[in-house]
Amino acid sequence: MANGNGNGNGNGAIIRMSGIRKVYDTGKIMVEALTGIDLEIEKGQMVAIVGPSGSGKSTLMNLLGCLDTPTSGDYALGGQNVSGVSRDQLAEIRNRRVGFIFQNFNLLPHISALENVEMPMLFGGVPVRERHQRAGELLARVGLGDRLDHKPTELSGGQMQRVAIARALAMNPDIVLADEPTGNLDSTAGSDIMSLFTELWQQGRTMIIITHDPALARRASRVVEIRDGRIVHDQVAAA
């Protein structure tokens, strides 16, 4: 990879999808989850992707996050073509370019908050000392400086999601990809997380949030609505 921690080329689009189709072959029937997505996301945007369940949101999220590859179409992330690369290359792209935040946090339950945040850096080959220091800084930044050694099971939902956010930022990725980040949180914790997202965006992060939550979608600078595997609405909010 030429530019592991880069943020794409200047002000160009960080995500460029054209004609993306995703067909699931279940053996008996073919399910077309995405029927042709064209999507460009600029660096520094905060995009909410909304739509009813079964609309193809999750499929799009998997493709955006390089967890899966499209059946056809082109996808470039941070200037790097992602179509047709190997599993290990995909893993490396995810590691360097994508920070994931999941609805159910997906923290490793047996290890401490600090170690959870270190995990992507472990796979990225960051030296131990730096890993440690950086994970500590990130946790302090999301307000968990005093919870470094706590296991996820000893944290509240909101705190767990903060750990996940710190983890997502660990490799300084091109995009932060959040899948229903407030779905499992009560409204107070949810709005805290939303504020944190807004702050990150204001600092220049590219945020992509897949959500049902109209409150969260309202904070985004751009709302993309998906239905039946295609984009039906794409609206940039008035500043």
Add this chain to the structure above:
Amino acid sequence: MTPTKVAPRDAGPHLQGPRQTIMITFKDVLRQLIRDLRSEKLRTFLTIFGIVWGTVAISLMLAFGTGLHKQLVKATAGLGDRIVIAWPGLTSIPFEGLGKGRRIRISEEDLEAARSQVQGMNAISGEYTKSLRIDYATKTLPVDVSGVNAEFGSMRNLVPAAGGRCIDPIDVTQQRRVVFLGDKLAKSVFGDAPAVGKTILVNQSPFLIVGVLQAKAQDSSYNGRDADMMWIPSSTFRALTGAKYVDNFVFQATVPGQTKRVLEELRTALGKRLRFDSKDKEALGTWNTTEQFDFFDVFMLSFNAFLGVVGLLTLIVGGIGVSNIMNVVVEERTREIGIKMALGAKQGWILSQFLLETMLVTLFGGAIGFAISIGVCAVFPEQLVEYVGKPVVSPVVATLTAIALGIVGLIAGYFPARDAAKLDPVVAMKV
């Protein structure tokens, strides 16, 4: 919850390139392993027990095999160092007009002649034997006395205990009255007092004791056990008893592997000189002890192979147990594997994590099993050593066991690890 101050965007971690080495993760793997093993104590115990048992089986069996082999060789070597024992008898095949039933007599000169004619003869010594009366102080007893040459001692592994020596060439040429005692005989005459330097009467003649046999294992003999005998120079024996012909003789080939050829040539040479058919087994009876060593080598190799295979099978059964436990572990950790993959773990990382875990379980069990084997060898009762030898966990045994363990661990770990590495992160995270 306090509002969070977020610092300005940073430059990200300093990357060293796409290295995901095992070294970085070894600590994590170890910790993960302990956690896995703790959560399933009974299963872990049974699995490790399987490996321990397999290791004990393989290493202890090989150790006993090695010990037994050594003991057999040692006990056989008690008779001699790859020698041939030969004794003259009555001819059974007519030869050049001479009828059968003729007694063959072999003199010292015949042996000298044979030695000069046969290639590859390292040593040869006639042996004259008679039961003679021994007197020392108030003790009188009959003892089997052998008259031998200086070469006899080393051929027959008659090693003198500290402070003594065997019959030497000057004893023979000067016809000295010196005697070398078997260890049990020395003990029955002198008790614990030193025998070397004392004088005893043999057939009423005074003899100086020059050495006592160092105790040795001996599983076979032809004139009685060495421990109960005594040896004097052949020249002295002839003078003392008037014997002219040897009762038997012993020889050794320079190269043990050529013993058979040397024996054939010797038969031919003696047959020509003493006029008997070289194929006549009665005229000259022989006992080639090297054949025994060859037999032991083959026997012990197959015996060890058998024990090794039995041990290996036990170990493989243990390995299947480990493989099974790892399969369950992979299943239980599917979600975790999915998360790690989403965060950028490559297939190789996942694969080596599980492989390493399996290897650690295997090596842990192996180490315990090995320790048990060493312990068993250490406390092995001395009384049994004479019969089955002392079991030794030799470097060879250790290496073989380690290799078997490594292979079993690798195979046991490979399949679960491969399954783990093949997981689709999207599916795995949803479990």
